Amino acid sequence: MAAALFAVTAAALDAPALERAIVSAHGEDAARTGAPGAGAVTTFVGLVRDQNLGRRVLRLEYEAYEPLAVRAFEQIAAEAAALWPACRLGIHHRTGGVAIGEASIVIVAASAHRGEAFAASRYAIERVKQIAPIWKHEYFEGGDVWIEGAVAAADDAAAREKAEKLACV
């Protein structure tokens, strides 16, 4: 069975499986519309880093509001499809305990040409950090802390524009 394109999972992330699913989905789109098939696939993998703000990180525990997170991923992909119509996106995020060096997120973009795939991928990670209802609890040497970044608002146009600017540099 093909991997879901959008998922929140406690299992280790499988980037090649998501790549196959996205290339396949892109190919189905292209076959239906007569557009060119995939000529580029980008895979962004976010890893748990061993240092944060000068702290030695031991591990992260991710918590998600899973069904809303999947909807947020779908919304992000729809936004990206409006900006880069020939690009297909998939997003998988890990939950639970994640060790240093393990993947916490995988974003795959497939498109006819590389520019769109790179741009859509960068857009997607910026939007995930803005609106996905997911939280990291950092366990570091000497303590632990919930990391709190953006106040999520699905319809915040300024946040969308910021992500788009970063994607288009």
Next chain:
Amino acid sequence: MRVTVRLFARLRDLAGTSELEADVAPGATIADVWAGVVARHPALAPYAGSLSAARNLEYTRLSAAVTDADEIAFMPPVSGG
């Protein structure tokens, strides 16, 4: 009316629970539900200015009305990725 309230991440830690039931008056808004939750769990009060809310799996404004049996989620600033 009765709604289900879900709390996440540090809000859940501070309240000591991930889910609670809240009775609200007809015409109540998300903000009213939040006020009721804070009354029961005062440690949540500092999050008033950095809160996200969802109603039945859609982000919503605090001014939105709630209806009976809604699932209302309150969320601190997010940090996925």
